[in-house]
Amino acid sequence: MNINDKDGRKIVDIIQRYAQKHSLWVLAYGTGCGAIEIPPTMTSRYDAERFGITGRPTPRMADVLLITGYLATKTLKRVIRSYEQMQSPKYVIGFGSCTINGGMYWDSYNTIKSLDHYLPVDVYINGCMPRPEAVISGFVKLQEMISDGSANGWEKYRDNLDLYRSQQKEVIKNWQMPDYNW
Numbered sequence: 244m245n246i247n248d249k250d251g252r253k254i255v256d257i258i259q260r261y262a263q264k265h266s267l268w269v270l271a272y273g274t275g276c277g278a279i280e281i282p283p284t285m286t287s288r289y290d291a292e293r294f295g296i297t298g299r300p301t302p303r304m305a306d307v308l309l310i311t312g313y314l315a316t317k318t319l320k321r322v323i324r325s326y327e328q329m330q331s332p333k334y335v336i337g338f339g340s341c342t343i344n345g346g347m348y349w350d351s352y353n354t355i356k357s358l359d360h361y362l363p364v365d366v367y368i369n370g371c372m373p374r375p376e377a378v379i380s381g382f383v384k385l386q387e388m389i390s391d392g393s394a395n396g397w398e399k400y401r402d403n404l405d406l407y408r409s410q411q412k413e414v415i416k417n418w419q420m421p422d423y424n425w
């Protein structure tokens with residue numbers, strides 16, 4: 244592989260992505276029952292930190308937003324606000340069937356059916372609820388996508404903000420939030 248180009252950008256990108264994929268700082272938004280699988284994933288039995296995956300307490304310190312299950316429209320508003328406070332590049336993982344198609348709440352009157360309608364999901368981890376092995380495999384998939392440059396949901400969100408906003412406002416009736424703080 245030729246890693247040199249005229250301005251040396253390629254080698255800088257490779258090093259940058261290598262560092263990014265091995266330091267994934269996660270804001271785990273425990274929206275549904277799947278959140279119960281996060282403690283074993285992060286602690287000594289599965290020890291996700293050996294992959295560079297660790298938790299952070301605030302959106303501004305995090306690279307990855309982990310949504311762990313069904314989302315009520317009321318919670319969706321807080322999740323959008325949290326995502327928009329994160330600095331780019333940033334990634335979203337949808338965890339559990341509920342984030343993919345509503346799962347067992349598919350016909351509920353106040354939960355959303357598909358997270359990627361409202362936020363740019365980079366990786367989905369399916370299952371109800373996914374085991375820690377599946378969670379780690381989802382993170383490894385995200386790392387591969389960071390390496391090859393395809394984890395670009397945050398760019399899609401920025402470029403299609405009007406579309407996302409209109410879809411968000413369809414379900415969040417009392418919007419009353421700042422429009423965006425890039």
Ligand code: SF4
Nearest residue numbers: 275312339341371372
């Ligand atoms: S996918 Fe299953 S475990 Fe996860 S939030 Fe939905 S019902 Fe709960």
